[in-house]
Amino acid sequence: MKKKLLLPTLLLAALAATITVAGAADKVVIQYDCIPNYANWGGVTALYLKVAGVKVPPDDKGSSVAMAALEKEKEHPQADTAYYSGAIGFQAAGKGLHQPYKPKDWEVIPAGLKDPNGLWWTVHTSAIAFVVNTKALGGAPVPRSWADLLKPVYKGKIAYDDPTWGGTSFTLVYGVNELMGGSDKDFKPGLAYLKKLDANVSSYPRESIYNSVLRGEVPIWLNADGNGYKMKYVDNGPVEVVIPAEGSFTMPLVMGMVKGAPHPEETKPYLDWLLTKPAQAEFAKAYFRPILPSALPADVAARFLPESEYKRARALDLAKMAGAADALKKAWLDEIRGSR
């Protein structure tokens, strides 16, 4: 009996040793919320592997899920860094999930777009827009305003991510509420609008539907403008980006270093590198505005809607948003998604 067990045991041990060694040979940085199709993280991490030999594996957690995972793993952190839409990153920092770190070139980041202590900082910005697949509209005109979206002609054609999943969509829901006259204490105006919009919404996805929009399964996606420009100019889709007439919202996309990050020596140079021109230019390829303005290539800059359109996109107060996050998400679930 013992002899028979010896060989498999040895084999298993050898296998385990191989895996461990193989794991140690690869330098990695674990980034929560590293969706390849969002802000060109796929291209950014591929470039980093080439220049630094460090692997940053893809991770498809949305902002909220990333924060929840960090909180769950507080005692035994698994991630080194995380990427979020502004308010959720602000909230994560407030919960003590980050450690202070100021990447090189800290000074290029404008004051309102970073934490003075280095708990979070902006890597690029975006604006909420309608991403419209014009071929999939079935003859309906391209919607130009929030009011347009309520028209019956768009029934079943609109989707926005579940705001309890993704930070982009949380920014959207918070911003719409403010636009409709609500505040961080009063969600009624926004929820009333979203309830009307619900009649036209086909789904509240909890995964990236980038490809569904490109394919035409979802004709109108309320999401970051950059995702729409990328569909149009990188994937050559029949896509138009619309900044709604009544107004829209800008969204800083932020990062922070996780408290107790398991690979600090690999993480710090990576976070430094993300603010350098090559990395910033890579974000710009996905039409997310680099925080380093000089990294925005002229041809990319020319493809954005004119500045006059972006004048309607206002900045939201991250502190107030973070404070309202849980209550607004809950209210959205009860009022909009519900369970009927």
Added chain:
Amino acid sequence: MRSGAAARPWAGALLALPLLLFLCGLVLWPMGRLAAAAFAGPGAPALRAVLAAGRYRTALGHSLLLSAAAALAAVALSLVPAWILARERFRGRDLLRTAISLPLTFSGVLVGFLMIVLLGRIGAVPKLLELLTGRPFLASLAYTPAGLFLAYLYFEVPRAVVTLESAFRRFPWELDAAARTLGAGPFARLTRVVLPLAAPALRSTLAITFSASMGSFGVALLLSRRFSVAPLEVYTELTGFLNDAVAGALCLVLAVMTLAVDRLLGGGRE
């Protein structure tokens, strides 16, 4: 083997040890943690919240209804294929069996994508119907409760076929033959011989498909728009709010409901 085990009773216990450890580590301990989370606080507020009218209870009700409907439909649809696979010998039988059981290897998310490709807003089926009739019938069905039901069927039917087939193989056909020689007609044989004999197998197949549906998550994650099921609420509570207590209470109620129905069905005893 039997005589050896009888002579050394400790050997049986020793051989069962891995299973016991598995049971404690991966079933009892997590269930205990869930129960502790669910009952935490004075008066178990999380459990009360889950059982009170509202989002959670509705989702639990949906899970129960959808899983029961999927189990019944899957068993009904599987009777003939399972019968044929168990009784008939024909070319390509093994190939057919493999093809039927293939969906069992697909993850829920994959089945969800399949439903969207087939029955989404611009799915293959509505496109075909539009070509034939001029109107895109069944478009966006994937996102409705009916779409979820079809997706559940997609992986419950193979499960039911596989389970029923092995039961039918062991079916005492000589009793049916005896009834025939005694002059019983087909209907009498079906209702008085075949069905009573097959009932335990049918019940256990119902129990298996029902339990699998109750825990299914990936499909609903992709397809559910408003029609929520309990595992989805667990996900939302954990990822959106990090609410261990409500998530634990939901899991506990889901487990109790599933076990109760299985128990009612005879829990696979034949």
